[in-house]
Amino acid sequence: MILELDCGNSFIKWRVLEASHAAVFAEGVVDSDVALLGSLHSLTGLSLQHCRLVSVRAQEETNRLAGVLVAAFGVSISCAAPSREMAGVRNGYEDYARLGLDRWLAMLGGFQLASGACLVLDFGTAATADFITADGEHLGGFICPGMPLMRNQLRTHTRKIRYDDVAAERALESLVPGRTTAQAVERGCTLMLRGFAQSQLELARSYWGEDFSVFLTGGDAELVADALPGARFVPDLVFVGLAMACPLS
Ligand SMILES: Nc1ncnc2c1ncn2[C@@H]1O[C@H](COP(=O)(O)OP(=O)(O)O)[C@@H](O)[C@H]1O
Numbered sequence: 447m448i449l450e451l452d453c454g455n456s457f458i459k460w461r462v463l464e465a466s467h468a469a470v471f472a473e474g475v476v477d478s479d480v481a482l483l484g485s486l487h488s489l490t491g492l493s494l495q496h497c498r499l500v501s502v503r504a505q506e507e508t509n510r511l512a513g514v515l516v517a518a519f520g521v522s523i524s525c526a527a528p529s530r531e532m533a534g535v536r537n538g539y540e541d542y543a544r545l546g547l548d549r550w551l552a553m554l555g556g557f558q559l560a561s562g563a564c565l566v567l568d569f570g571t572a573a574t575a576d577f578i579t580a581d582g583e584h585l586g587g588f589i590c591p592g593m594p595l596m597r598n599q600l601r602t603h604t605r606k607i608r609y610d611d612v613a614a615e616r617a618l619e620s621l622v623p624g625r626t627t628a629q630a631v632e633r634g635c636t637l638m639l640r641g642f643a644q645s646q647l648e649l650a651r652s653y654w655g656e657d658f659s660v661f662l663t664g665g666d667a668e669l670v671a672d673a674l675p676g677a678r679f680v681p682d683l684v685f686v687g688l689a690m691a692c693p694l695s
């Protein structure tokens with residue numbers, strides 16, 4: 447079996463594939479290395495040989511996790527690394543190694559699924575947009591705070607914005623103007639994300655007319671999905687690219 451990990455700034459997304467036919471054996475989202483080990487140890491019938499991972503965390507943090515996995519499961523580990531060009535996509539950054547690896551892998555996955563021009567939108571801790579032309583040229587992208595960061599900035603830098611997770615969840619039943627603090631903030635930030643997404647869509651149209659695909663991924667993708675009809679919601683887009691960047695030979 448193959449363990450796949452996408453270590454974002456807030457959460458580790460993990461899944462285990464059956465080596466033979468790539469079916470998903472188990473999957474989850476955890477907030478720490480310890481919780482990841484807990485989830486894996488609780489699986490019956492787990493038999494890991496390999497691990498492929500992508501991380502946007504500090505090198506030491508990623509190395510520590512890799513070490514723990516080797517010690518616990520004896521897996522061989524393959525880490526996604528920056529690249530100037532892969533699978534027909536050319537990294538558009540001035541310094542290709544500075545492009546977030548989760549963005550790069552989502553781009554590889556999107557370009558392969560689209561086989562044409564695409565806009566890749568990822569709504570995690572940060573919200574990101576990347577533009578890839580039909581011949582695989584990455585035009586660059588945009589980064590702005592995602593839902594967790596916007597919400598936390600308001601909580602941290604104001605005296606009176608305080609509400610709990612239950613209120614936050616209930617607030618998103620609709621997007622009409624809020625009548626409580628939770629509604630006003632949650633809906634306001636959601637509209638910021640939707641505005642971000644829609645302006646990327648307009649830019650993509652100005653480049654490519656209607657001839658492009660839009661991919662939506664990340665833990666908060668659902669907040670913007672119905673503002674982008676026609677976009678393909680691919681929750682495991684980073685994993686699609688991860689398998690391309692870290693093939694098991
Ligand atoms: N099942 C889930 N587990 C954890 N976070 C989730 C889940 N579904 C939605 N989210 C939301 O997704 C966001 C994190 O997205 P994610 O793509 O995991 O970020 P990152 O890659 O930066 O760690 C958070 O706002 C979180 O509340």
Ligand SMILES: CC(C)(COP(=O)(O)O)[C@@H](O)C(=O)NCCC(=O)O
Nearest residue numbers: 454455502544545546548570571572
């Ligand atoms: C932009 C990001 C913070 C997004 O991270 P995430 O929200 O997925 O945790 C990450 O891709 C990153 O650290 N990128 C490096 C900077 C860059 O891409 O320019």
Ligand SMILES: [K+]
Nearest residue numbers: 454548570664
């Ligand atoms: K991510």
